[in-house]
Amino acid sequence: MMRQLFGFRGGVKPDSHKNESTRLPVAKAPLPPLLTVPLRQNAGASPRVTVKAGDHVLKGQMIAAPEDGLSVALHAPTSGHVRAIEARAIAHPSGLTGTCVIIEPDGAERWVELEPLDAGQASPEQLRRRLRESGLVGMGGAAFPSYVKAAGTGIATLIINGAECEPWITCDDMLMRTRGEDIAGGAILLRELLGARKVLIGIEDNKPEAIAAMRAAAASAGSGLEVVAVPTRYPAGGEKQLIRALTGIEVPYGKLPSHFGVQCFNVGTAAAAHRAVSRGEPLISRLVTLTGNVAEPRNHEVAIGTPVNELIALARPKADTDRYLMGGPMMGFALPDLAVPVAKATNCIIAASPALFPAPAPEMPCIRCGACAQACPAELAPYELYWFARSQNLGKCQEYHLFDCIECGCCAFVCPSRIRLVDYYRYAKSAIRAREKDKLAADHARERYEFRLAREEREKQEKAAKLAAKAAETKAKLAQAPASGESAPAGEGDAKKALIEAAMAKAREQAAPALNTDVQKMTAEQQAQVAAAEARHAAAATAATAETAAVAKDA
Amino acid sequence: MLNSPYITKPASVSAVMFKVLAALLPGIAAYVWFFGAGILLQIALASVTALAAEAAVLAMRGKPVALFLKDGSALVTAWLIALTFPSIAPWWLTVLGVLVAIVVAKHLYGGLGQNPFNPAMVAFCVMIVAYPQLMSQWPAAGFTDFAAEFQAIFGADRHLDAIVMATPLDALRTVLRLPETVATVEGVLGSNATFGNIGGRGWEWVALGYLAGGLWLIQQGVISWRVPTAFLAMLGLVSGLFAFVDAAQYAGPSFHLFTGGAMLGAFFIATDPVSGATTARGQLIFAAGIALLTWIIRTFGAYPDGIAFATLLMNICVPLIDMGTQRPVFGRKKGGTTDTRQP
Numbered sequence A: 001m002m003r004q005l006f007g008f009r010g011g012v013k014p015d016s017h018k019n020e021s022t023r024l025p026v027a028k029a030p031l032p033p034l035l036t037v038p039l040r041q042n043a044g045a046s047p048r049v050t051v052k053a054g055d056h057v058l059k060g061q062m063i064a065a066p067e068d069g070l071s072v073a074l075h076a077p078t079s080g081h082v083r084a085i086e087a088r089a090i091a092h093p094s095g096l097t098g099t100c101v102i103i104e105p106d107g108a109e110r111w112v113e114l115e116p117l118d119a120g121q122a123s124p125e126q127l128r129r130r131l132r133e134s135g136l137v138g139m140g141g142a143a144f145p146s147y148v149k150a151a152g153t154g155i156a157t158l159i160i161n162g163a164e165c166e167p168w169i170t171c172d173d174m175l176m177r178t179r180g181e182d183i184a185g186g187a188i189l190l191r192e193l194l195g196a197r198k199v200l201i202g203i204e205d206n207k208p209e210a211i212a213a214m215r216a217a218a219a220s221a222g223s224g225l226e227v228v229a230v231p232t233r234y235p236a237g238g239e240k241q242l243i244r245a246l247t248g249i250e251v252p253y254g255k256l257p258s259h260f261g262v263q264c265f266n267v268g269t270a271a272a273a274h275r276a277v278s279r280g281e282p283l284i285s286r287l288v289t290l291t292g293n294v295a296e297p298r299n300h301e302v303a304i305g306t307p308v309n310e311l312i313a314l315a316r317p318k319a320d321t322d323r324y325l326m327g328g329p330m331m332g333f334a335l336p337d338l339a340v341p342v343a344k345a346t347n348c349i350i351a352a353s354p355a356l357f358p359a360p361a362p363e364m365p366c367i368r369c370g371a372c373a374q375a376c377p378a379e380l381a382p383y384e385l386y387w388f389a390r391s392q393n394l395g396k397c398q399e400y401h402l403f404d405c406i407e408c409g410c411c412a413f414v415c416p417s418r419i420r421l422v423d424y425y426r427y428a429k430s431a432i433r434a435r436e437k438d439k440l441a442a443d444h445a446r447e448r449y450e451f452r453l454a455r456e457e458r459e460k461q462e463k464a465a466k467l468a469a470k471a472a473e474t475k476a477k478l479a480q481a482p483a484s485g486e487s488a489p490a491g492e493g494d495a496k497k498a499l500i501e502a503a504m505a506k507a508r509e510q511a512a513p514a515l516n517t518d519v520q521k522m523t524a525e526q527q528a529q530v531a532a533a534e535a536r537h538a539a540a541a542t543a544a545t546a547e548t549a550a551v552a553k554d555a
Numbered sequence B: 001m002l003n004s005p006y007i008t009k010p011a012s013v014s015a016v017m018f019k020v021l022a023a024l025l026p027g028i029a030a031y032v033w034f035f036g037a038g039i040l041l042q043i044a045l046a047s048v049t050a051l052a053a054e055a056a057v058l059a060m061r062g063k064p065v066a067l068f069l070k071d072g073s074a075l076v077t078a079w080l081i082a083l084t085f086p087s088i089a090p091w092w093l094t095v096l097g098v099l100v101a102i103v104v105a106k107h108l109y110g111g112l113g114q115n116p117f118n119p120a121m122v123a124f125c126v127m128i129v130a131y132p133q134l135m136s137q138w139p140a141a142g143f144t145d146f147a148a149e150f151q152a153i154f155g156a157d158r159h160l161d162a163i164v165m166a167t168p169l170d171a172l173r174t175v176l177r178l179p180e181t182v183a184t185v186e187g188v189l190g191s192n193a194t195f196g197n198i199g200g201r202g203w204e205w206v207a208l209g210y211l212a213g214g215l216w217l218i219q220q221g222v223i224s225w226r227v228p229t230a231f232l233a234m235l236g237l238v239s240g241l242f243a244f245v246d247a248a249q250y251a252g253p254s255f256h257l258f259t260g261g262a263m264l265g266a267f268f269i270a271t272d273p274v275s276g277a278t279t280a281r282g283q284l285i286f287a288a289g290i291a292l293l294t295w296i297i298r299t300f301g302a303y304p305d306g307i308a309f310a311t312l313l314m315n316i317c318v319p320l321i322d323m324g325t326q327r328p329v330f331g332r333k334k335g336g337t338t339d340t341r342q343p
Helices: A124-133 A171-178 A180-194 A208-221 A239-247 A267-278 A308-315 A371-375 A382-390 A394-399 A410-414 A421-484 A488-516 A524-554 B013-035 B038-060 B065-069 B073-084 B091-109 B119-130 B146-154 B168-176 B185-189 B203-219 B226-245 B253-258 B262-269 B280-300 B307-324
Strands: A035-038 A062-065 A080-089 A097-105 A157-161 A198-204 A225-230 A262-266 A285-292 A298-303 A323-326 A348-352
Touching (some): A171 A267, A171 A285, A180 A208, A208 A225, A298 A308, A382 A394, A382 A421, A410 A421, B013 B073, B038 B091, B073 B119, B203 B253, B280 B307
Parallel strands (some): A157 A198, A157 A262
Antiparallel strands (some): A035 A097, A323 A348
16 A cells, blocks of 8 residues: 655755765774864754763763753763864864864773663653664754653654765665664654554665565564655755645745654654664764775774774775865755764765866856746745845745755756855845844834833932932931030031941942942853953042042041 | 856757757748748848847947857847748848847847847837838748849849739738728638638748747747747637627638747747747736737738737737736745744
8 A cells, every 4th residue: 555645846856976975884983192072063952071081981971961941961882092172174164163072982891880771661751862862863964852752742744864865975874774674663662652552664665675674674663663665855854844745734934844843853853763772872974975085885884983084984985086075065065174074964975076067057047947946845935035035135035935945955956057056045044034134233222222111211310319318317317416415516526437437348248239240151261361450440430439428428 | 166056968058049940940841842042042131130130239239259159049030030021021121120129129228138128029120110011021931933033132123923822811901901801701702712721822831830840849848838829829719709609890810820930920020039928827817818809900000910019019018017026935935835934
C-alpha cells in the first residue's frame, strides 16, 4: 500500500553525485593531535565550561554544563588533557572565532562511566533531561536543542528526516544503511516523548539501500514506523518541504511545525537520541562525508572537534583543489579557514575544483523569464524580489515576503542570466534587520530620553517640596528654642550642628547605593575603576557637606 | 568569497534566444516556399542592422559589446521585424524599423530586460503609422520570382503590380466595410484559388509552421503553455461567438487563427518575457487581452492586423496585471492549513 504523497511546488534536480562517497563503507577517522571543541554548537545559549586547562578528562565526560534557557551540555570526544580554553576560528562563512576547549587526546579512549536509562521506566522529564545532558542538537544543520523539540504537546505526526536532498552529501544515507536500528529506536523514543500517533520516515527515492535498511529496521522494531520514499527533488529534505510532501501541511514563515501538530527530527538526531538513552552515550562524534575532488570519497565517523584540515587529508584531495565547501553545494559555504573544527551539525566537506564547480558566468540582466518562480519551493516571485533588493526598495521586499525565502538556491540554480539571486536576498534581509535594529535603538534612546526628562522634573519637584518642608521645620525649631528659656546662641548652635550632621549622613547614604551596581559582571580592573570613582564622589560629597556647614555657620 | 549555490543549471540567455530563432525556422521555410526567398533577404538585412545598431549603442553606453551581442536578443527582434513586415518592403523600411526597435524601444529604455514594450511591435506600429502604404504591400501567394522580389526590395524603381495582392484580412476588411455592401465573408474568402482553405493561401501553411515551432518551444520549456493557449482560445472564442451570431459579417475562428500574425503573435510575440506578464494568472490575462484587442482591431479598426497595437496596449497593463496576480506564498494560502495550536 502506498501512502498518498502531497509533494511541494518548485524545486530543482541537480546532479546528485551521491554514488562517489557511498562505494566505500564508513571508516573511523583517527584522532587528531589536538581536538578543538567549540562551546557554541547549539542554537541558543552556549554551555558553561566546567573544566580548566590542565584537567584530565575522560571520553564522554561533560566539559560544559547547560546554561539556563536554551542550552545543551558538551562532552569530551575522547580521553585526554585540556590544554587550553581559548578563542579559535569556528565553522562560519565569515571566519568568526568562538571559545573552544582544546583537548590533547591521551590515546587511551577511556570512557567515563555511562548510565543507560530504561526508556520504558524513566519519566518523560528524566528522558528530556538526558537528551539535554547528552548534548543532543538537530544534526541536520540547525543545531536546535532536541530536548526542547521533544517536549511538544498535541503532536500527531513525528517525521524523521532522511531525505538528504543536497547533492554530494551521503552521511545520512550511510547512517541509515548501517545504524537503522538506532534510528528506529530513536524514532520510537521521540514518539513516546511527544505522544505522537504516527511516525513517518521520509527518504528520497534515490537511496534504495537506505530505504531497504530502514524498512528492515522499522519492521524489526515492530511498532508502526512507516518508511516513505519521496520523489528526489531538491529541497525535499527542507523541513517545511518534507512536511508538506508527507502530510500536505504548509508551515508558514514565523510558525513552527509543532503549531500544526508535526515535529521533525533528522535521522542522525534520532540515532543519537537512542544512544544517549539506551547506552548513556553523549553526542561526541558523527558521520561526515568527505567528497568532491578527492581520491577517496567516503564517509567517516569523526570526533567532534576534529580540525577540517586533519580530516580532509584522509580523503587525499587532488592537486587542483582550490577551496573546500562545508555542507552541500546548494546551501553550504566555502571555508575561509581550514583549521576550523567539525561540529555537531557538520555533515559534509567537499573539495572543490574549477572543473567540478566552475566559476560563474558573467551576470546578465534579468529578462523576467520566470524560471526562478517556477523553481522556488517557497512559491515566491524571486525576479520581483531581485528587482526590489537591487533598487533598495526594502519595503517592497517585505511586502513580497522576502523573509519567507529559505535561501535554498533553486532560483540562482536555474537563472539563465546567471544572477546570484540569493546574495541579493541575503543582502536585503540583513539591510532590513539592520534598519529594524536601528529603529529599535532609536526608539529605546527616545524612551530613555523622555524618561530622564520626566525623572528630572519629578526630582526637581521633590527637592523643592523637601526644601520647603525643611525650611518650615527649621523655622519652627528656631521659634521654639528661645521659648525654652536656654541661652539662645548656644541653642541655635546645637540646632545648626544637628542640621550639619543630618546633611552629612544623608550625603553618605546617597553615595552608598552606587556600589550596588552589577559588580559581579565586572572585571577586576573595572571594579577598581568603579571604586576609584566612588572614592572621588565621596570626597566631593564631603567637600559639599563642608561647604554647607560653612554656609550654615555664616548664617 | 563566492556564496552558495556553487552549482548552476547549464542554461543561458543565449540558449533561450537561439531556441526561439530555431523555432521560427519551419514557419520561415513555408514562407519561402509560398512567397519566395525575398523573406531571407529581409531577415539577413534585419539581422545585420540589428547587430550593428546593438553594437554601436552598447559601445556608446559603455557596456561589454561582445557579451551582449552573444545573447541573441537583437537577432530575435530582427527576425520578428522581418517576419511581420511585408517581405517585399523596400530595404530602408526594414532598416529603419530595426533601428527604431533596437535604439529607441530597447536601448533608450535601458537595454536587455528593461524595455516595457515589445521592440519589434514598436517598430511595426511606428512604421505602419509612418508608411501605411508600404507596410500594406504584401506579395501574392505563389509568387516566388526572386529577381522581382530583389528588385522590389533594393531597386530604385519598384514595379509591384505583378507581385502585390491584398492579404485576406485586408480584402475582408475593405470589402465588408463598403457602404451598402452585399458582400459576405463567404463571398470574399470563398474561392480557394486566392485565399486557400483556412486562413489565406500560403499564410495558413506559414501559420502551421509557427505553430509547430511554438509547440517545440513549449516542450523545451522556453515559453509557458499559458500565453499561446490563452491567446488562441480567446481569439477563437470571440471570433466564433460573432461568427455564430452573424456568419455573413464576421469571419470564424479557423480564419482568424490561421491568418495574419495570429500564430506568430501567440507563440513568439506575446511570449516575450521582458515586456509580458510573468505570473501564471497574469500570463493568461495578458495573452487573452492581446487576442481580444487583436480581434477588435481586425474587425472594427483601421489597420489590417491588430496584433502589434494590441501587444503594446497590453504591455502598458503588465505592471498592474503582475501586481494584481501574485500567487499566494507557501504557507500563506487561503483556506490552507491552520495552526492547530491556536485556541
